[in-house]
Amino acid sequence: MTFAILNGDLVNRAEAKVDIEDRGYVFGDGVYEVIRVYNGKMFTGKEHLERFERSSANIGIHLPYGAEQITGMLEELVEKNNLQLGIIYMQVTRGVAPRVHAFPDQNVTPALTAFTREMPRPLAGLANGVKTILTEDIRWLRCDIKSLNLLGNILAKQKAAEQGCYEAIQHRGQDVTEGSSSNIFIVKNGIVTTHQSDNLILKGITKDVILQLCSANNIPVEEQTFTLDELAAADEVFLSSTTSEVMPIVKLDGKKVGNGAPGPVTRKLQELFVAEVENQCGTL
Ligand code: PLP
Numbered sequence: 001m002t003f004a005i006l007n008g009d010l011v012n013r014a015e016a017k018v019d020i021e022d023r024g025y026v027f028g029d030g031v032y033e034v035i036r037v038y039n040g041k042m043f044t045g046k047e048h049l050e051r052f053e054r055s056s057a058n059i060g061i062h063l064p065y066g067a068e069q070i071t072g073m074l075e076e077l078v079e080k081n082n083l084q085l086g087i088i089y090m091q092v093t094r095g096v097a098p099r100v101h102a103f104p105d106q107n108v109t110p111a112l113t114a115f116t117r118e119m120p121r122p123l124a125g126l127a128n129g130v131k132t133i134l135t136e137d138i139r140w141l142r143c144d145i146k147s148l149n150l151l152g153n154i155l156a157k158q159k160a161a162e163q164g165c166y167e168a169i170q171h172r173g174q175d176v177t178e179g180s181s182s183n184i185f186i187v188k189n190g191i192v193t194t195h196q197s198d199n200l201i202l203k204g205i206t207k208d209v210i211l212q213l214c215s216a217n218n219i220p221v222e223e224q225t226f227t228l229d230e231l232a233a234a235d236e237v238f239l240s241s242t243t244s245e246v247m248p249i250v251k252l253d254g255k256k257v258g259n260g261a262p263g264p265v266t267r268k269l270q271e272l273f274v275a276e277v278e279n280q281c282g283t284l
Contacts (some may be wrong), residue, residue, distance in 0.1 A: 001013070001014075002014075002115075003077055003080045003081055003082055003227065004016040004020075004077070004113065004114065004115040005073055005074075005077055005112065005113060005115075006113055007064075007109070007111055007112055007113070008064070008065065008073065008112065008150050009281035010073075010076060010077065012076075012198050013115060014112065014114070016060070018019045018096075018111065019069070019096040020098045021097065021098065021099060022095065022111055023029060023093050023094040023095060023096070023097060023104075024091065024092055024093025024094070024111065024148055024183060025093075025101075026098055026099050027101070027118070028147065028148040028149040028150075028246060029059075029060070029062065029093055029094045029212070030059075030091055030093030030094060030110075030111075030147075031052065031055035031058075031059060031091065031092060031145060031146050031147055031148065031182075032052075032055075032089065032090060032091035032092075032094055032146055032148055032232050032278075033048045033049075033052045033089075033090050033146060034048075034087050034089055034090075034145075034242050034243065035048045035052065035074070035086075035087065035088040035090070035242065036084060036086075036087055036242045036243065037078055037084070037085065037086050037087060037088060037116070037121075037276060038081050038277055038281035038282070039085075039282045039283075039284070040079070040083060040084050040148070040283060041082060041280070041281040041282070042074065042075070042078070042088070043242075043277055043280055043281055044209065044266060045074070046067075046071075047205045047208065048069070048070055048205055048242075049067040049223055050067070051203070051205065052067075052070075052090065052124075052145060052175060053229055055145045055146045055147070056092055056110075058142070058145045059094075059247055060090050060092055060103065061070075061092055061093075061110050062110065063092060063110065063112070064109055064110055064112060065070055066094075067210070068167075070090075071282065073114070074088055074090065074114060075147050076100070077115075077116060079233075079273060081116045081210075082105075083116045083118065084117065084199065085119060085120050085121060086113075086116055086117050086118040086119045087116065087117050087119050087242070087243060088114055088116050089112055089114060089115055089116075089236075090112070090114035091112070091114075091121075092110050092111065092112045092113075092150060093110060093111045093148070094108065094110055094195045095108040095110050095111050095228075096108065096111065100160055105245075110230060116172060116174075118232065119170070119243065121245075121284065123243075123244065123245065123247070125166060125244075125248075126245065126246075126247060126248075126270065127215070127250060128248075128261075128262070129247070129248035129250035129251075129261065129262045130165070130166035130167065130239075130247055130248070130249060130250065130251075131164065131165045131166060131249075131250065131254075131258075132160065132165050132166060132167045132168065132169050132179075132237075132239075132249050132252055132253075133159060133160050133165050133167075133168050133169070133250040133252075133253055133254060134168070134169050134170075134171060134172065134228065135156050135159055135160075135168045135169070135171075136170070136172070136230075137152070137156075137170035137171055137172045137177045137200075138152050138155070138156075139152035139153065139170070140152070140200055141200070142180070142194070143177070143196070143200055143201050143202055144198065144199050144200075144201065144202060144203060144205055146202060147241075149278040152180075153180040153181060154180075156168035157180040160180065165251075166247075167181070167182055167214055167229070167239055168180045168241075169182060169184055169249075169252065171211065171228055172200065174227045174228050174229070174268070175225045175226075175227060175228075176195065176225070176226055176227065176228060176230075176231050177195055177200050177201050178200075178201040178202065178204075179239050179241075181241055182204070182239040182240060182241040182244055183201065183204040183207040183239065183240050183241065184204070184212070184238075184239050184249075185200070185207075185232055185236035185237065185238050185239070185240065186226055186230060186236070186237050187234060187235050187236035187237070187238075187263060187265045187266065188230070188233065188234050188235055189235070190219075190220060190265065191220045191222065192214055192219060192220065192221040192222070193221070193222050193223075193224055193226050193230075193267075194207060194208075194223055195210075195224075195225055195226070196225065197200065197223065204240055204241060204242075205242060206241055206245065207240050208241040208242075209273065209276060210224070210240055210246065210273065211270060212267070213269060213272040213273065213276060215264045217226045217268075217272060219265065219268070219269070232252065232255070232259070234257060235258050235259045235262030235263055235265075236248070236257065236262070236265055236266050237249040237252065237262075238256055238262075238266045240268070241247040244265065245274075246269045246270045246271055247272070248262030248263070248266045248267075248270075248279075250262065272280070275278065
């Protein structure tokens with residue numbers, strides 16, 4: 001039997017049911033996190049919990065449990081499901097209430113749910129890189145909130161999938177923002193650049209790990225907006241996310257990045273990333 005968390009209780013996954021008037025279901029009124037599990041341990045769990053609290057606070061959801069309590073529940077879930085390599089998906093919605101846009105009464109309890117999924121590694125793509133497309137970023141202006149509302153992201157990812165590509169790189173006019181479910185980095189003359197963490201992108205936990213790894217290993221790095229022209233002229237491009245780690249990008253809209261193979265800075269960051277995972281979670 002696989003377990004899930006439903007409002008603080010560990011329940012049989014097959015029997016974890018939510019109400020059809022849950023505001024997450026009706027409005028997408030909630031926020032979520034995806035946490036990677038290596039060797040049965042959460043990687044950067046603290047950072048994910050902090051972002052979960054921040055996202056919730058940003059939309060006025062008062063989490064029914066503290067970060068430590070949620071962490072304890074997630075650890076128990078991982079153990080009960082005997083999850084070694086995989087992910088935890090966790091979300092909180094504003095709860096169950098008659099369908100009215102404005103927030104319901106204070107006495108409606110936010111609904112917290114979580115489940116796990118196995119996800120082996122290494123991922124396909126890490127060795128040889130992936131193909132991407134470019135697409136206008138049509139999302140709202142609070143992309144820093146990890147909202148359940150993912151329509152813009154879904155439509156972008158679907159466009160990529162229909163063209164046999166792994167990811168859609170979004171841009172607002174000339175400025176590159178982020179992938180549909182990842183952050184984007186370019187490397188030019190040895191300097192790593194990625195969009196600053198503001199309201200236009202999600203402040204990726206993996207992005208932050210990469211920024212720290214760059215600083216600790218004397219790899220020049222800057223957080224600053226870059227343009228489509230700079231993307232096209234980059235020596236290397238890669239994306240990052242909890243599930244994709246440090247993923248080389250070798251094609252942009254059918255055009256090769258550099259010589260069409262993952263570059264040396266990307267490779268170095270992949271190595272450093274794995275070392276950091278092993279440092280926190282044990283040998284992979
Ligand atoms: N940007 C978006 C839009 C995402 O959905 C994600 C992750 O799913 C990321 C960036 C990467 O964030 P993280 O590294 O925390 O997984």
